[in-house]
Amino acid sequence: MTQPGDRNIVLSGVSLARQDRPLFAGLSLDIAELRVGLIGDNGAGKSSLLRLINGLLLPDAGAIVVHGLETKAQRASLPGKVGFIFQNPEHQIVFPTGAEELAFGLRCTGMNSKQADVAARAFLAAHDCADWADTSVGELSDGQKQHLCILAILVMMPSLVLLDEPFSSLDLPSRMKFMKMIAALPQQVIMASHDLDVFANFDRVIWIDGGKIAADGAPAQVIAAYRQRCVDSIGRAP
């Protein structure tokens, strides 16, 4: 499934070095599908690509346009369109209670404190999480914290949701619940994960290998090619 043109993500000749080592060199990519997975080995460049798309990293060369915004020239406007869910909820949550965490994002969208508090509580209640409004975040489990992080992003109504390894601390029921929530989102979603099964119903999977696109297309084919490469490389190991 694809989406309207102004909601595309277009990378044109993007180069990026990390720690003085080239990672991406002239990477071009056009992403229009609603559900896109990123797979690849540790250090392949998945997180770096997500960070280029959300403007946390800027390309050394080339350009990236995300839903009509060029990430260098319009970087300040990106948080209004792009929600980024970190691998570790501890890196995202900054406020002591659930209501405050959601209200912060709402204040960034222009609401005053009272409006943001009311809207945050209503959003938590609408997602069966009313109890978290005044709960100390430290008392939530890792899975619940991850859930709260997602709600804190969704409450701002971004048009694009980026997820970087969101399953690392989730048990199977939480993972299934989480995937159900992702599947129901109207937003475009790009997710990096080592859990390949979660991409079965995605529209497209991109396999990144050493900063290059190793395969790109239907999940079944791309994942099969990646698995085969992994099997082959283990076979070659001493």
Ligand SMILES: Nc1ncnc2c1ncn2[C@@H]1O[C@H](COP(=O)(O)OP(=O)(O)OP(=O)(O)O)[C@@H](O)[C@H]1O
């Ligand atoms: N904060 C950072 N500062 C400098 N270099 C980094 C940083 N994070 C990652 N890198 C480097 O960028 C390259 C790509 O890393 P990246 O995190 O994008 O890969 P990844 O595919 O997300 O890996 P993983 O599956 O382990 O999360 C690696 O060589 C890594 O050492």
